[in-house]
Amino acid sequence: MSTVKLTIDGKVAEVSSGLTVLQAARSIGIEIPALCYDESLEIFGACRMCIVEIEGSNKLQTSCSILVKNGMVVHTETDRIKKTRKDIVQMLLDSHPNDCLTCQKSGECLLQDYAYKYDATFRKHDGAMRPQLMDTSSPYILRDNSKCILCGKCVLTCYQVSDRQILSFSERGYDTKIVFGADQTIEESPCVSCNRCVAVCPVGALVDKRQIGKIRNWDGKSTVVMCKACEYGCEFEVHSKNKENLAVTAKEPSNGRPLCLKGRLATELKYLENPDTPYRKIGQKFEKTTWDKALGITELIEKMNRLEQKVKGEEE
Amino acid sequence: MQIIINGKNYDVDKNTTILKACRDNGIEIPTLCHDDRLSPSGACRLCLVEVEGWKNLHTSCTAMCKDNMVIHTHSDKVIKGRQEVLDLLISNHPLECLTCEKSGACKLQDYCYEYGITEGTYRWEMKKPYLDISNPFYNFDSRKCILCGLCVRVCDELQGTSAIGFENRGFETNVATPFNEGLINSTCVSCGNCVSVCPVGALEPKSKEKFRYWETKDVRTTCSYCGVGCQMDLVVKDNKVVDVKPAFDGLNEGLLCVKGKFSYNFLAHPDRLKKPMVKKDGVFVETSWEEAYDIIVDKMKYTKDNFGADSFAGLTSARCTNEENYLFQKMFRAVLGTNNVDHCARL
Numbered sequence: 001m002s003t004v005k006l007t008i009d010g011k012v013a014e015v016s017s018g019l020t021v022l023q024a025a026r027s028i029g030i031e032i033p034a035l036c037y038d039e040s041l042e043i044f045g046a047c048r049m050c051i052v053e054i055e056g057s058n059k060l061q062t063s064c065s066i067l068v069k070n071g072m073v074v075h076t077e078t079d080r081i082k083k084t085r086k087d088i089v090q091m092l093l094d095s096h097p098n099d100c101l102t103c104q105k106s107g108e109c110l111l112q113d114y115a116y117k118y119d120a121t122f123r124k125h126d127g128a129m130r131p132q133l134m135d136t137s138s139p140y141i142l143r144d145n146s147k148c149i150l151c152g153k154c155v156l157t158c159y160q161v162s163d164r165q166i167l168s169f170s171e172r173g174y175d176t177k178i179v180f181g182a183d184q185t186i187e188e189s190p191c192v193s194c195n196r197c198v199a200v201c202p203v204g205a206l207v208d209k210r211q212i213g214k215i216r217n218w219d220g221k222s223t224v225v226m227c228k229a230c231e232y233g234c235e236f237e238v239h240s241k242n243k244e245n246l247a248v249t250a251k252e253p254s255n256g257r258p259l260c261l262k263g264r265l266a267t268e269l270k271y272l273e274n275p276d277t278p279y280r281k282i283g284q285k286f287e288k289t290t291w292d293k294a295l296g297i298t299e300l301i302e303k304m305n306r307l308e309q310k311v312k313g314e315e316e
Numbered sequence: 317m318q319i320i321i322n323g324k325n326y327d328v329d330k331n332t333t334i335l336k337a338c339r340d341n342g343i344e345i346p347t348l349c350h351d352d353r354l355s356p357s358g359a360c361r362l363c364l365v366e367v368e369g370w371k372n373l374h375t376s377c378t379a380m381c382k383d384n385m386v387i388h389t390h391s392d393k394v395i396k397g398r399q400e401v402l403d404l405l406i407s408n409h410p411l412e413c414l415t416c417e418k419s420g421a422c423k424l425q426d427y428c429y430e431y432g433i434t435e436g437t438y439r440w441e442m443k444k445p446y447l448d449i450s451n452p453f454y455n456f457d458s459r460k461c462i463l464c465g466l467c468v469r470v471c472d473e474l475q476g477t478s479a480i481g482f483e484n485r486g487f488e489t490n491v492a493t494p495f496n497e498g499l500i501n502s503t504c505v506s507c508g509n510c511v512s513v514c515p516v517g518a519l520e521p522k523s524k525e526k527f528r529y530w531e532t533k534d535v536r537t538t539c540s541y542c543g544v545g546c547q548m549d550l551v552v553k554d555n556k557v558v559d560v561k562p563a564f565d566g567l568n569e570g571l572l573c574v575k576g577k578f579s580y581n582f583l584a585h586p587d588r589l590k591k592p593m594v595k596k597d598g599v600f601v602e603t604s605w606e607e608a609y610d611i612i613v614d615k616m617k618y619t620k621d622n623f624g625a626d627s628f629a630g631l632t633s634a635r636c637t638n639e640e641n642y643l644f645q646k647m648f649r650a651v652l653g654t655n656n657v658d659h660c661a662r663l
Contacts, residue, residue: 093414098411098414099434099435100411100413100414100419101406101411101413101425101428101429101433101434101435102425102428102429102432102433106413106419107419107420107528107530108530112414113528115414115415116414116415116526117526119415120415121412121414121415122411122412122414213429213430213432216429217530218420218421218529218530219426
């Protein structure tokens with residue numbers, strides 16, 4: 001592929017012509033803020049945070065969706081951009097609950113990071129706020145509509161696995177929201193609780209329910225481990241405090257790694273001292289189950305028990 | 317003495333507080349105002365425990381263990397009590413965790429998360445805002461102060477400066493300087509020990525860098541300012557020091573002085589010399605250490621041969637280690653042959 005030369009913030013970058021401005025900037029160490037961009041997802045251009053100034057064009061453009069061109073001169077942090085980004089964050093905050101005190105995502109929330117970076121704070125207003133629709137039906141995923149910023153990452157990542165594709169946008173304009181299945185609860189929808197959507201959510205709209213109240217990002221340590229349930233080798237994070245492993249969360253799926261509930265439960269059982277009770281979805285209901293059933297090893301254990309008894313019988 | 321905590325038997329020494337007995341045995345009890353180095357004050361009421369036979373919940377930081385005491389540290393009654401305390405505190409605290417500099421290292425935030433207090437339910441008056449930015453190293457924001465008294469006690473009992481104290485009574489209570497004349501007009505020596513112990517965002521260093529505590533890592537080092545050898549943790553973000561925390565397990569036991577606590581900006585200062593400079597044609601240019609040493613040796617030899625050893629005078633720094641200063645004087649006395657050697661001995 002041919003290469004093009006462009007200037008970003010005074011630095012000359014020589015990159016392949018298929019890249020976007022955002023990718024080119026990252027390749028030379030210039031970080032452009034983005035809420036909806038993810039290198040493993042389709043380009044969406046929803047959040048508008050990655051806007052840059054390109055000389056010759058008087059409009060700000062989203063760097064995630066514009067391709068590099070020879071001789072392009074790009075500015076990523078001018079006063080105009082900073083002001084616009086602050087306005088974007090401000091508008092998101094105006095429709096977001098002030099909950100960093102106890103929000104599970106606090107400390108790893110991109111909205112929080114950008115609010116701090118661009119000096120935006122929660123303000124009092126009597127305008128509309130996103131309706132507080134909390135879906136507590138699943139033991140694995142907590143969905144909080146009031147915190148959603150509609151970046152669409154969850155929809156895109158769910159769409160990548162052909163037999164899932166559960167999440168989608170519904171309604172229009174300010175009423176837009178993310179729905180599971182045909183606007184069902186997580187429990188009723190065909191969701192398989194793989195937590196792909198949780199792993200990519202930049203805010204606290206989709207959080208891992210089994211981590212809530214146990215440990216937050218800045219507390220203790222996190223170790224990345226590889227799942228041993230199948231050959232894909234998806235990655236999980238084990239969170240520990242005072243040498244005790246408290247929670248397991250899914251890392252962002254990448255390189256075709258699908259993530260699944262079985263792998264997650266197997267990882268929990270392997271690393272956690274006190275894993276929570278596993279649940280299985282039977283029909284449209286989550287039901288408490290045993291570890292052997294959750295991991296699908298009931299037959300195996302029965303066989304082992306039979307063998308053990310047989311050996312004992314022969315000994316006698 | 318024998319006591320029972322949460323159904324388990326423990327042996328404790330006489331004159332042990334319940335809090336110490338619990339912590340020594342690995343039972344974590346939340347506190348906002350307790351510090352092992354300071355006198356117990358029982359201000360925050362978060363360390364409440366239930367003792368069988370006692371009617372009320374008691375602060376474990378001030379209550380002493382008695383023989384055959386039966387203690388519950390996490391019973392429903394205790395949890396409810398702590399939740400009530402946190403509710404009262406957060407009701408009178410601005411909800412600015414989004415952008416608060418302390419976020420991620422704030423004990424109030426951590427305990428609210430642990431005890432599930434999402435917001436204050438008492439909706440009336442809030443603390444009167446008072447911002448003291450007069451000190452060049454740190455700010456005081458009364459809105460975020462929870463009146464735990466750690467800053468007052470550390471200033472009084474350990475630093476011995478007594479620059480700050482409590483003023484007024486009841487809801488009007490505030491941490492203040494004499495006659496409210498501001499920190500800069502008080503006896504404050506800017507040691508920053510109050511900043512180090514503040515559990516919330518009320519006392520915050522004036523930082524030149526924007527950073528969040530979850531983006532940083534701590535690097536243990538020895539303070540290089542004087543010979544005491546205080547231990548401290550440099551808070552590092554992207555290979556740049558952005559804050560300093562005193563270490564509690566060093567000989568300084570969690571204390572630092574103004575230099576150790578606040579004087580770290582020179583580390584990454586653009587004017588800082590990182591390579592030796594040699595004057596060539598009237599201007600200083602960067603050079604290699606090899607070339608610099610060659611020049612020094614040549615000039616020393618030339619000077620000694622032509623003007624004698626006593627034409628030298630050496631001045632070294634009190635910021636060097638004893639070993640470095642020893643070597644320096646050794647070089648002057650034994651190699652160059654002069655006793656003209658001294659160091660600044662003060663900073």
